[in-house]
Amino acid sequence: MYENKIVRIELKYGIVEMKPEQDYQEVIEKYTKDGWRFVQVFAPPIAGNGYATFYDLIFERQTNE
Template identity: 45%
Template sequence: MYEYKFVQTHLGGIFREAKHRETIEQYAAQGWRFKQVLPVNYNQHGKPTDYEIIFERVIQ
């Protein structure tokens, strides 16, 4: 059986620095495995602005 963690982040842009690599490395060090990334918010032009990174790990 697995447990899941959902972490909202952004992948950068003109005024924001991307933090996805640091987030993935941080959770991997805690035993979480990267599963998937999904867009969760969009700007007025339909471009994704925020994402949810999904992690999983085996329940001990």
Template identity: 40%
Template sequence: MYEHTFRRVELSAFNKKPKEDYQQIVFDFEKEGWELVQIFAPATSGYGAASYFELIFKRRID
């Protein structure tokens, strides 16, 4: 069995770049035993671009 967690990364409204270093987020979660499963981008906003994406992690429950 697994547990899951989700980490939202907001995107800049101007240039749509991540406001945080998502690579560092992945490294930090992996140190705690989490495995990256998917990066999810939601439906687009009014201007045709997402305002955030979510990193989805899982780890085994012992």
């Protein structure tokens, strides 16, 4: 059996660029060191301009159940 974890990275938009609130590479490294396996990044186009306002990083790990 597996358990899942979703970590949301909010995106902030400036005049010229968008910037994540956290460095997603550091987040992935942190969770993989804790035994989580990175599965996927999900970025839904939900803002009025068609761009995502966040990324969801999806992790999983096996449980003992």
